[in-house]
Amino acid sequence: MNADTATAPPSALPIAVAIVEDEREVRQRFEDAVRAHPRLSWQFSAGSVSEAMALVAQRQADVYLVDLGLPDRDGRDFIRWLVRQCPDALPMVVTVFGDDEHVLTSLEAGAMGYLLKDSPSSEIAGRIVELFEGGSPISPSVARSVIRRFVKPAAGAQEPPEDNPLSQRELEVLRLIEKGMTYDEVAQVLALSWHTVTAYLRRVYRKLQVHSRGEAVFEARQRGIL
CATH class of the missing domain: 1.10.10.10 (Winged helix-like DNA-binding domain superfamily/Winged helix DNA-binding domain)
Incomplete structure (x- = not known):
């Protein structure tokens, strides 16, 4: 590490991003979005929870994009494990599930953001930066659904x-x-x-x-x- 890197402010350093997604095309789309953004740096991709856990031990990231429907275990299991192992990590769900149950249990597991997979790639990249800078990005349709849950009296x-x-x-x-x-x-x-x-x-x-x-x-x- 040279002196310039050691003294660089956090905002000037690249944001390391890991992707936990089993669908090859979707994973590639996320990787391309990360590589195309000047603030982001792709760290690794994994297609399962077990693979992601092994890679975290080798090279940690700042932000983790996590799918929920993974082949070996639920993505929420990985998020729970991640926040215990790496308290500073910022997990963000990117999934097709937009219902209240998936959203709320993901947030309870430790997710700091929740996006739907149909979000444009450029938007996902921007949301990663937003999360790293202190925000909690949630897709608008998901946010409205969750808020309505709290507005309506429970059964x-x-x-x-x-x-x-x-x-x-x-x-x-x-x-x-x-x-x-x-x-x-x-x-x-x-x-x-x-x-x-x-x-x-x-x-x-x-x-x-x-x-x-x-x-x-x-x-x-x-x-x-x-």
């Missing part, structure tokens, strides 16, 4: 108190506001316009007799609505 959940003055839609808006979302983000998740979201919030303020987002969340919690 068998206790009904809101009888003195709850809010409509179901007003409650959905308030739940998203409680999570720290902006008006634009709430509008996108609920497929509403920005003006409609603000109109719902005005009704919430009036019904709860408050004057701000923070007061609305606090009052709803005090009443057992949230």
